[in-house]
Every structure is written in C-alpha cells, then in structure tokens.
Amino acid sequence: RYIDWLLTVPLLMIEFYLILRAIGVASGGIFWRLLIGTLVMLIPGYMAEAGYLNITVGFVIGMAGWFYILYEIFLGEAGKAAEASASAAVKYAYNAMRWIVTVGWTIYPSLRAS
Numbered sequence: 244r245y246i247d248w249l250l251t252v253p254l255l256m257i258e259f260y261l262i263l264r265a266i267g268v269a270s271g272g273i274f275w276r277l278l279i280g281t282l283v284m285l286i287p288g289y290m291a292e293a294g295y296l297n298i299t300v301g302f303v304i305g306m307a308g309w310f311y312i313l314y315e316i317f318l319g320e321a322g323k324a325a326e327a328s329a330s331a332a333v334k335y336a337y338n339a340m341r342w343i344v345t346v347g348w349t350i351y352p353s354l355r356a357s
Contacts, residue, residue, distance in 0.1 A: 245285065248285055252284070253278055253281045256277035256278060256280070256281050257274070257278075259273070259277060259337070259340060259341075260277060262333060262337055263329075263337075266328060266329055266330070268328040268329070269321070269324065272320060273315070273319075273321045276320075276321075277315060280311045280312040281308070281312065282308070283304065283305070283307065284308030284309045288305040291305075309348065312344065313341075313344070313345060316341045317341060322341075325338075
C-alpha cells in the first residue's frame with residue numbers, strides 16, 4: 244500500500260498546486276510545502292510498519308505531516324490563495340478536494356481494518 248501511496252498522495256497534492264497555478268495564484272512554495280508534507284506523512288508510516296521505527300513515533304510524525312497538509316490547504320498560502328483569487332468553479336473544485344483529503348483520509352484506516 245505504501246508504494247501506491249507514494250504515487251497517489253503526491254499526485255493529489257500536486258493537483259492542489261495545479262488548480263491554483265491554472266488561475267495564476269500558486270507560488271513554488273505551495274508546491275514544495277505540500278510535497279514535503281506528503282513525505283513527512285508517508286515515510287515514517289512506512290518505516291514504522293516495516294519495523295525500522297517505533298510504531299507510535301511513526302504514527303505521530305505521520306500525523307504531523309497530515310496536519311501540516313491540512314493547515315496548508317485550509318489556512319496556509321494555498322487556502323488563502325484559493326479563497327482570495329479563485330472563481331466560483333475553482334473554489335468548488337478546490338473545496339471538494341480538500342474535504343476529500345480531510346474526510347477520506349480520516350475514515351480510510353477504519354475502512355481498511357474491516
């Protein structure tokens with residue numbers, strides 16, 4: 244599953260950047276912060292699951308990466324740019340994506356455990 248996530252999660256974060264870039268309000272900093280947030284979220288989780296890192300430590304670091312992503316897309320530069328400069332259609336797409344990241348990633352572990 245981590246191989247899949249190492250492909251799909253950064254691509255999803257790049258979509259936030261590309262939506263904002265399409266309307267001309269995305270800085271390179273948004274791209275790098277979202278990409279680094281995904282790596283901070285995924286790498287410790289993999290290391291913990293593979294036994295290279297304490298599970299609790301991996302979980303806490305991974306959650307910090309996810310919270311950082313949530314901060315950036317809701318309250319950080321990306322969220323502010325979407326609110327200030329986007330058309331109604333772009334805001335709708337951006338909001339849908341950020342709620343997918345919030346709700347979808349929240350319930351995913353419980354779905355996987357079933």
